[in-house]
Amino acid sequence: MKRSLLIALQVSVALVVVVLWHLASTTTLFGDPKTIAFFFANPVGVATRIWTWFSGGTIWYHLGITLTESALAFLIGSLGGVVFGFWFARKPLLAAVFDPYVKAANALPRVVLAPIFALWFGLGIWSKVALGVTLVFFIVFFNVYQGVKEVSQPVLNNGRMLGMNERQLLRHIYLPAALSWVFSSLHTSVGFAVVGAVVGEYLGSAAGLGYLIHQAEGVFDVVGVFAGMFVLMAFVLVVDGLVTLVERRLLAWRAS
Amino acid sequence: MPATANTAVRLHGVAISFALAEGRRYDAVAPTDLLVGENEFVSIVGPTGCGKSTLLNATAGLLQPASGTVEVFGQPLSGINRQAGYLFQQDALMPWKTVIDNVAIGLEIAGTSRTQALSHAREWLERVGLGAFCDRYPQMLSGGQRKRVGLAQVLIRDPKLLLMDEPFGPLDAQTRLIMGDLLLKLWSEDRKAVMFVTHDLDEAIALSDRVVIMSAGPRSGIIGDFRVPLERPRNVAEIRHDPEFNRLHREIWDALRDQVMAAYNTTAGASAA
Numbered sequence: 156m157k158r159s160l161l162i163a164l165q166v167s168v169a170l171v172v173v174v175l176w177h178l179a180s181t182t183t184l185f186g187d188p189k190t191i192a193f194f195f196a197n198p199v200g201v202a203t204r205i206w207t208w209f210s211g212g213t214i215w216y217h218l219g220i221t222l223t224e225s226a227l228a229f230l231i232g233s234l235g236g237v238v239f240g241f242w243f244a245r246k247p248l249l250a251a252v253f254d255p256y257v258k259a260a261n262a263l264p265r266v267v268l269a270p271i272f273a274l275w276f277g278l279g280i281w282s283k284v285a286l287g288v289t290l291v292f293f294i295v296f297f298n299v300y301q302g303v304k305e306v307s308q309p310v311l312n313n314g315r316m317l318g319m320n321e322r323q324l325l326r327h328i329y330l331p332a333a334l335s336w337v338f339s340s341l342h343t344s345v346g347f348a349v350v351g352a353v354v355g356e357y358l359g360s361a362a363g364l365g366y367l368i369h370q371a372e373g374v375f376d377v378v379g380v381f382a383g384m385f386v387l388m389a390f391v392l393v394v395d396g397l398v399t400l401v402e403r404r405l406l407a408w409r410a411s
Numbered sequence: 412m413p414a415t416a417n418t419a420v421r422l423h424g425v426a427i428s429f430a431l432a433e434g435r436r437y438d439a440v441a442p443t444d445l446l447v448g449e450n451e452f453v454s455i456v457g458p459t460g461c462g463k464s465t466l467l468n469a470t471a472g473l474l475q476p477a478s479g480t481v482e483v484f485g486q487p488l489s490g491i492n493r494q495a496g497y498l499f500q501q502d503a504l505m506p507w508k509t510v511i512d513n514v515a516i517g518l519e520i521a522g523t524s525r526t527q528a529l530s531h532a533r534e535w536l537e538r539v540g541l542g543a544f545c546d547r548y549p550q551m552l553s554g555g556q557r558k559r560v561g562l563a564q565v566l567i568r569d570p571k572l573l574l575m576d577e578p579f580g581p582l583d584a585q586t587r588l589i590m591g592d593l594l595l596k597l598w599s600e601d602r603k604a605v606m607f608v609t610h611d612l613d614e615a616i617a618l619s620d621r622v623v624i625m626s627a628g629p630r631s632g633i634i635g636d637f638r639v640p641l642e643r644p645r646n647v648a649e650i651r652h653d654p655e656f657n658r659l660h661r662e663i664w665d666a667l668r669d670q671v672m673a674a675y676n677t678t679a680g681a682s683a684a
Contacts, residue, residue: 310502313504408549
């Protein structure tokens with residue numbers, strides 16, 4: 156299918172939904188528009204709200220906070236995941252001993268940690284970063300662990316025969332192999348970093364997109380909730396687009 | 412077997428066995444002796460699963476023999492064989508490095524400066540006919556091209572001994588012939604000692620000075636050792652029509668046939684792999 160046609164079709168899906176939404180919240184076509192608007196807001200109101208946020212500049216502060224939290228969570232979580240993943244993969248005894256504890260820690264739904272983190276790290280950004288880290292860490296950890304374990308045996312033997320010592324094997328073979336797994340899980344881990352930040356904000360904070368949505372919900376401001384959700388969606392899409400750019404650059408060797 | 416003064420590899424009573432489940436052992440190779448001369452191209456031919464690659468890995472130092480000794484240029488081998496270059500059957504290039512980085516790495520880790528290593532690598536890639544592919548990644552090349560890179564990667568270090576484990580096995584018939592010619596051309600420049608493992612008797616005769624036949628496993632061993640008095644330089648595709656080639660082929664095949672059938676019978680009924 157031609158790209159232009161595909162984009163046209165994709166845009167028309169959004170148009171149809173918005174038009175239906177608009178009709179439902181302003182005409183009697185689907186029932187009482189007041190009730191529908193109360194529960195589902197209306198597109199014009201949402202657009203106006205988003206416009207006000209951006210033109211007034213208030214939203215940038217919240218976006219900045221959420222972005223900072225996500226970025227920190229991603230960086231710290233990835234770093235920890237790489238270090239521990241590597242360490243465990245190279246020390247089978249360590250991995251065997253800690254295996255049940257790693258599984259247990261990973262089995263815990265992270266949301267329940269949010270109040271604890273708020274208690275430990277306060278209501279500022281660090282409790283959100285901590286929540287994001289617990290999510291990102293395990294994704295990266297398991298990927299690196301697997302990546303190092305499954306380094307191709309011929310490639311490894313080839314490195315040995317080319318004269319590499321343990322340190323050189325680490326640098327030229329184990330590390331790139333592990334990092335390629337990290338990069339291929341980039342979308343998931345960046346996504347989880349954002350989830351950690353927003354959920355953390357939602358459960359207790361004074362700034363950020365999650366806070367904005369939570370505030371709006373608190374006063375039954377449905378327009379505000381929907382506006383917040385749309386900004387959040389756009390935010391995640393932009394971040395995801397950036398990740399794709401980074402990925403293309405770093406995993407150039409995977410392209411055929 | 413030539414008892415030359417200049418021996419590149421001397422296997423003395425090398426036996427190889429693997430641990431199986433429940434403490435049992437599988438004796439892959441019975442105690443084996445083999446000499447490879449300094450400038451000699453020796454092929455090891457045998458049926459599938461006869462342990463020819465295992466013998467090669469023992470010479471490379473990747474595998475510890477259960478008993479016996481491996482001597483390389485008169486020195487007993489311990490650990491990785493530093494004098495040897497190894498061309499693997501499977502893809503062994505680092506996929507995250509460009510072609511030229513893959514070739515240069517052997518020099519770089521040995522301490523050569525990066526610029527110098529890269530310029531050497533470029534020369535070697537020219538020699539294997541891949542000068543235009545320096546900045547590609549291995550995934551972007553065909554199987555034959557990857558083997559050329561592998562050859563450059565190994566030869567750039569100028570090893571005194573070349574170990575090859577069915578290096579052209581995964582390639583199609585035409586590409587094998589071309590790679591055989593390329594190998595002979597590069598080899599003729601300085602005639603390194605070569606141990607070349609293959610199951611293709613035609614390839615073995617066309618390339619080698621000597622063809623060594625191994626019996627079917629388990630407890631396989633060397634059951635035949637044939638000189639190949641064909642003149643060099645050889646053309647790998649043309650030499651198959653040489654009457655002397657055909658005579659040799661028949662003679663060696665007579666020794667090999669029973670082993671191939673034996674190996675076939677032990678694996679027939681099992682998986683077709």
